[in-house]
Amino acid sequence: MTRRRTATTRTFTARTHGSERVVHDPLTGLTHRAGIELVSGRVRLSDADVASWPEVHPAAVHVNEPISVCWSPLVRCNLACPHCLDDKAVSELARPDRHRIAHLLAESAILGVDISGGEPLLLRELPELIDVLVAGGCAVSVTTNGTHLVRRAEALASRVDAVRVSLDGPDAERHDHWRGTGSFERAIAGIRAAVAHGIPTQIQTVLLRSTARASVRPMTELAAALGAHGVTFLQMLPIGEGAALADAEQLTDDEATDLLAELSTTAAVPVRLRTREAAGGFTVIRADGQVWRNQPGSHAISSLRPLLGVNDLALTARDGSA
Known part of the structure; x- marks a missing residue:
């Protein structure tokens, strides 16, 4: 669910698969069926035009490799969030x-790589890794807790196609409850720095039963005030360290959809909901170099094989596809 905003031109990746032309959006992580003829590779497009094209689940595109992946090259982090997807x-x-x-x-033929963690901004060689991916034609986003973004925004601005900053509340009281004292102030400063350097910036927030109802609208208002491009509300996944909170904090996909229904037309910025169902089959490359995939419904994640060659990314009937 999204709402249109003033159009901007930014980088996407496009590819033709058989009779289908698909476009990957590094800001939202969504895949769209293109409404126009496009050359394959990195392309500059109007985000309003792309948002108007129909979304397609990557599993519906007949490809041998994932459309996009999440790469978590490290588990180290300066925060200790109890709902973290990582297995330390x-x-x-x-x-x-x-x-x-x-x-x-x-x-590979992958269109998009989201570099996550752990906290990816702790990697000194992060700019070098982004440069390699971009040179190969990938659209690259970085998902971060934002606390180191002020000092790294300038170097990222000439490289990365989007930054996704994780917030767990629209103010220090609610955010710092989950992520630690002072983390909200530093994350907000990081978002301001990213926006100031012209990096397309998305706020991401995990829907938790104890906080969601009071936080969703203030979060969109905060995003608008900061100049962020939108908010993605993520359904909590019972994966990694977050599995311990699942029984108490998970919303059903139907509950989350109902909660955000009004925002789809009234929010000050584009709003998206990623359900657990939509995250099913998604490919993750963890810090150990293993290819992992979310199981259908994203109730668990399975390790498949070490990533030793491009063929190790291949989708099979056993693996699922996304």
């Missing part, structure tokens, strides 16, 4: 292996 028991590969994986992704 996963080991981290060394720097040369991170570069190897970046090159493999760049060589």
Whole structure:
């Protein structure tokens, strides 16, 4: 669910698969069926035009590799959020292996790579990894807690196609309850820095039963005030450390849809809901270099194989597809 805003031109990736032309949006993570003829690769398009094209679940596109992936090259983080998707028991590969994986992704047919974590801004070589991916034709986003964004925004601005900043509340009291004292102030400063440097910026917030009803509209108002391009509300996934909170904090997909229904037409910025169903089958490359995929319904995640070559990204009937 989204709402149109003043159009801007930014970078997307496009590719033709059989008779289908698809476009990946690095800001929202969505895939659209293109309404016009496009060359394959990185393209500059109006975000309003792309948003008007029909969304398509990547599993509905007949491809041999995922349309997009989430790459978490590290588990280290300066915060300790109890609903984190990461499994801190996963080991981290060394720097040369991170570069190897970046090159493999760049060589693949993947349209979009979201670099996550852990906290990806802790990686000194993050700009180098982004450069490799962009040179290969990928659209690249970075998902961050925002606390290191002030010092890294300038270097990212000439490289990354979008930044997604995680907030758990529209003010310090609610956000810092989950992420620690002072984290809200630093994240807001990071969002301001990213916007000031011209980076397309999305706020992401996990819907938690204890806070969602009082937070969803203030979050969209905050995004508008900061100049962010929109808000993505994420259904909590019972994966990683967050599994311990699932029984108490999960909303059903129907509850989340009903909660955000009014915002689809009245919010000051574009609003999107990512349901658990929509996250099913999504491909994740974790810090150990293993290819993982969300199970249908995103109730769990399964490790498939080490990423040693492009063929290890291949989708199979056993794996699911996204």
